Amino acid sequence: MAEGIVELTSSKWETEVLNSKGVIMVDFWAPWCGPCRIIAPTIEELAKEYEGKIKVGKLNTDENPEIATRYGIMGIPTIMFFKDGQRVDQIVGVVPKSILKSKLDSLLSS
Template sequence: MASEAVITLTEANFESEISSSTVPVIVDFWAEWCGPCRMLGPILDDLATSQEGKVKIGKVNVDEAPGLATQFSVRSIPMLVFFKDGKAVDTVVGVQSKDALTKRLAALG
């Protein structure tokens, strides 16, 4: 489902992937059974490819990592959390266009 440019995040690798990143990170909290999540997947794949080296995109399956879903108060999916310098700085819920995501990234600097 995800392209090679998108990282699968788990409770085991989440902290190291986020804290070690030198670029902003978008984390997609999603689930297999979620229709809107499946709609967002190709948009994130495209963004990961077109913005390679400028952003890291990771996906957290909420069914496989319930601890992370709880930690970030995920109540609706898809939910995107934007990280900069290892800290969550923005959150958006629902399907977003590539354009909207690109603008949010630009705002992070």
């Protein structure tokens, strides 16, 4: 896992996401997913840029299918946003960095 990114698993989900304060961006991905590899460098850049302001996690949907099922993940990459343990938004597919930044800035200012 890249610096500043938490590898999420079913066993860590409650502690790292649901019981956390602040904004968390979770990338639902799988190793075989081409679009996931395309957006991965953007996720890593945002983890560095927002270090200390948000938590960034990645959840491998192949290894943790129960979490993906719980949140109705039908396509990957899905980027899900949580604030104080509550899901507040999500984006499916590859999107420009500017869209993710504006979503994070909005969540941080609300």
